[in-house]
Structure formats: structure tokens, C-alpha cells
Amino acid sequence: MTSAAPANGAEQTDELLHELVTLLRDQRTVLRQEWVRRITDAALLTVMSPEEIFSEVTTVYDNYVDVLETGSVETLQAYARDLSERIIPRGVETDEVLRIVLLLRDVLARSLFVNYQQNGELLNKILDAYEPAANRIAVTVGVSFVEERERVIREQQEAIRELSTPVLQVRDRLLILPIIGVLDAPRARQLTEQLLGAIQSSRARVVVIDITGVAAIDLTVANHIVQTVEAARLMGASTVITGLSSKIAQTLVDLGVDLSMMNTVGDLQGGLEEAERLLGLRQGLADSDGEG
Amino acid sequence: MTDRVAILRQRDYLIATIQGDLSDEEILALRDELAERVGRYRARAIIVDVTALDVIDSFVARSLRALALTARLRGARTVVVGIQPDVAIAMVQFRLDLEPLVSALDLDEALRILDVGPRRALDG
Numbered sequence: 001m002t003s004a005a006p007a008n009g010a011e012q013t014d015e016l017l018h019e020l021v022t023l024l025r026d027q028r029t030v031l032r033q034e035w036v037r038r039i040t041d042a043a044l045l046t047v048m049s050p051e052e053i054f055s056e057v058t059t060v061y062d063n064y065v066d067v068l069e070t071g072s073v074e075t076l077q078a079y080a081r082d083l084s085e086r087i088i089p090r091g092v093e094t095d096e097v098l099r100i101v102l103l104l105r106d107v108l109a110r111s112l113f114v115n116y117q118q119n120g121e122l123l124n125k126i127l128d129a130y131e132p133a134a135n136r137i138a139v140t141v142g143v144s145f146v147e148e149r150e151r152v153i154r155e156q157q158e159a160i161r162e163l164s165t166p167v168l169q170v171r172d173r174l175l176i177l178p179i180i181g182v183l184d185a186p187r188a189r190q191l192t193e194q195l196l197g198a199i200q201s202s203r204a205r206v207v208v209i210d211i212t213g214v215a216a217i218d219l220t221v222a223n224h225i226v227q228t229v230e231a232a233r234l235m236g237a238s239t240v241i242t243g244l245s246s247k248i249a250q251t252l253v254d255l256g257v258d259l260s261m262m263n264t265v266g267d268l269q270g271g272l273e274e275a276e277r278l279l280g281l282r283q284g285l286a287d288s289d290g291e292g
Numbered sequence: 293m294t295d296r297v298a299i300l301r302q303r304d305y306l307i308a309t310i311q312g313d314l315s316d317e318e319i320l321a322l323r324d325e326l327a328e329r330v331g332r333y334r335a336r337a338i339i340v341d342v343t344a345l346d347v348i349d350s351f352v353a354r355s356l357r358a359l360a361l362t363a364r365l366r367g368a369r370t371v372v373v374g375i376q377p378d379v380a381i382a383m384v385q386f387r388l389d390l391e392p393l394v395s396a397l398d399l400d401e402a403l404r405i406l407d408v409g410p411r412r413a414l415d416g
Contacts, residue, residue, distance in 0.1 A: 193377065193381070196380060200376070200377055203401070204397075205401070227384040228384075230384045231381050231384045233395060234375045234390065235395060236373065236375075236395040236396040236398075236401055237397065
């Protein structure tokens with residue numbers, strides 16, 4: 001090599017990595033088996049069968065060696081994501097994945113010691129080339145796994161949120177919002193946004209919020225419901241609240257929540273009748289018309 | 293009068309469409325203009341379309357309320373249409389109220405409310 005020293009160093013690292021890759025390819029079978037043995041000994045990946053472990057291990061091993069050769073982690077990253085997608089639903093934990101990757105690092109490092117123990121200087125150089133690459137691989141796999149997990153969690157949260165607050169159109173200009181389960185502040189906020197969006201898109205004039213399925217609410221949430229009713233009114237829709245349990249009704253009174261704006265009816269059936277009256281579909285008490 | 297508000301006359305109604313955020317002066321000018329036109333055209337109602345407003349602050353809210361009260365003294369009702377969901381949430385959080393104004397989802401709805409018989413709760 002005739003180029004300058006730093007380039008020389010890089011070339012040398014490449015050369016060493018190349019040597020390393022050749023070695024790892026030659027000893028593929030032995031090292032793979034050693035890795036699997038260590039995984040089994042450490043009681044990792046117990047949710048997978050030995051055959052499955054071996055086949056995944058083989059692919060990861062080959063990808064690993066490829067990364068050492070090319071320096072590009074993209075293929076490994078994609079594979080790690082894909083693998084994570086498959087094993088996360090089966091309950092594989094983050095620490096397991098990290099320990100497995102570190103085990104491979106150890107297995108390979110150990111093999112380097114065995115192969116180069118005669119030549120300490122060369123061993124040092126090989127390790128210098130190997131260690132940064134190996135650490136980078138460990139980080140890549142670990143991060144891919146965690147990212148995948150977070151993506152799954154985000155998706156599930158989204159799904160739960162959407163499932164938990166359906167906005168149903170029962171007839172022209174009339175929406176029903178049945179609320180079931182725990183009504184906390186974030187969900188109440190999300191509910192407001194969903195409801196106001198639905199009022200706009202379906203041009204609703206009356207909304208019935210049914211809270212039969214809500215066991216308890218606190219002051220924050222109560223105020224949030226009052227605000228939702230207010231906001232709906234500003235958009236031109238009247239709100240009827242139905243299904244307040246005696247406990248919730250008492251809570252609201254005890255908390256001193258201002259209910260003067262609220263139109264409450266005992267049950268959903270009564271709420272729908274009230275809604276139809278507000279829509280002018282039914283004759284009833286004529287004094288208020290709910291538009292104001 | 294600013295060109296960011298279009299005032300149309302439809303039957304007995306004045307329809308003021310606000311086409312963008314207005315300065316305080318423009319809001320006041322709109323209020324004076326509408327109050328004046330109510331008399332000129334013998335309008336029975338004013339519809340203020342705020343669909344294009346991204347924000348309704350306390351000044352705008354107060355001005356709209358004042359407009360409604362002024363118009364009522366001149367014999368006309370006022371309906372606000374097109375308050376957007378985000379705007380509605382923000383208004384409620386800042387405790388801004390438009391009482392005694394009536395809100396309607398859109399122009400159709402406002403016309404329907406105004407057409408329906410007697411004055412009912414509209415006068416607040």
C-alpha cells in the first residue's frame with residue numbers, strides 16, 4: 001500500500017475483517033452449533049423449538065458475517081425487524097434478544113482467541129477490527145427489536161382507543177356515543193375530539209352520550225364532559241346525556257359540577273326519545289327546543 | 293369595510309362570511325356595518341359565518357356577543373355558523389361563551405333554524 005497512513009490503517013482493517021469473515025465462514029457449522037448450545041444452556045428463547053432456534057440462528061449468523069464483510073447493517077436491520085415481528089407476539093423479551101446477540105459476540109470472540117493464540121499481535125489487530133463491528137451489530141439488533149416492540153405497542157394503543165369510543169350514527173343528524181369502561185382524562189379528551197369531528201362530518205344536530213357503562217368519574221372528567229357539551233353547542237349540536245348511575249349523579253352533585261347546561265335523561269331509550277323530540281320528529285314538551 | 297368579510301343579503305337575512313382572521317378594528321367595523329345594514333335592509337336575522345377562523349379569542353367572542361345584542365335591539369336575531377372543532381375546544385377551555393348567540397353547524401342549518409316558526413330560544 002502506497003497511500004497515506006490513515007488510509008493505510010483503514011485498508012488494513014478491511015483486510016483483517018476480510019480474513020475474519022473467511023474464518024467465520026469456514027467455521028460456520030461449529031460456531032453456529034456452539035451459539036445454539038449456549039442459548040439453550042442459558043435457557044433463552046424457551047418459547048421456540050430447537051429447530052426454529054437453529055434456523056433463525058443460521059440466518060442471523062450469516063447476516064452477521066455479511067455485516068462484518070460489507071459494513072452495511074441494512075439487511076441485518078431489516079431481518080431483525082422481521083424476526084422481532086415474528087417473535088414479539090410469542091413473548092420474547094428484550095433482555096433475551098440482547099443476551100443472545102451478546103452470546104454470539106462472545107462465541108465469535110472466543111473462536112478468534114483459539115485461532116490466533118499463537119500470534120498475540122495479530123490477535124490484537126483482529127480484535128480491534130472485530131469489536132467495533134460486533135458492537136455495532138449488537139446495537140442494531142437490540143434497537144431494531146425495541147423499535148418493533150414500540151411500533152406494536154403504538155398500534156395496539158391506537159386500536160384500543162378507536163375501539164373504546166365508537167361514534168354511531170343512528171339516524172340522520174343524530175349520533176350516539178356509548179362510553180364503556182374507565183373514563184380517564186386522556187380518553188375524555190380523545191372522546192371530545194372524536195365527537196366534534198363526527199358532528200362536523202355527519203352534520204349532526206343532536207348527540208346522545210350514554211355513560212351507562214362508566215362506573216365512576218372524577219372532577220376532571222366531569223368537567224371535561226361539561227366542556228364537550230359546551231363545545232358541541234358552539235358547533236350547533238345539542239347534547240343529551242343518558243345513563244348516569246346514582247353513584248355518578250351523587251358524585252357530580254357532591255363535586256359541585258355545574259350541570260345547568262346539561263340535558264340529562266335517565267336511560268338510553270329516554271335519551272333517544274328526547275333526541276327525536278329535539279330533532280322535531282316527535283311532539284313533546286314544547287317549552288324548550290334545545291337549540292339555544 | 294374590509295374585503296375579508298362578504299356581506300350578502302338573502303331574503304330577510306344578512307349573511308356575513310368572514311374569510312380570514314380579522315384585526316380588532318375590522319371586527320368593530322363589521323359590527324357597525326351589520327348593525328347599520330339591519331336597519332337599511334329591514335333584516336330579520338344576521339348569520340355570521342366563521343368557518344374560516346382558526347381562532348376565536350376573547351375579543352372576537354365579545355364582539356360577536358355585542359353584535360348579537362345590538363342587532364337584537366334593532367329587531368334582528370344572530371346565528372353563528374361554522375365554528376370548527378378545534379376552535380370550539382379552545383373556546384371552551386378559555387371559558388369563552390357566545391351567549392346569547394345561537395350556533396349552527398353550517399349555513400343550511402342556520403337557515404333552517406331561522407325559518408322554523410317563532411323566535412323560540414333564539415333571542416337568548
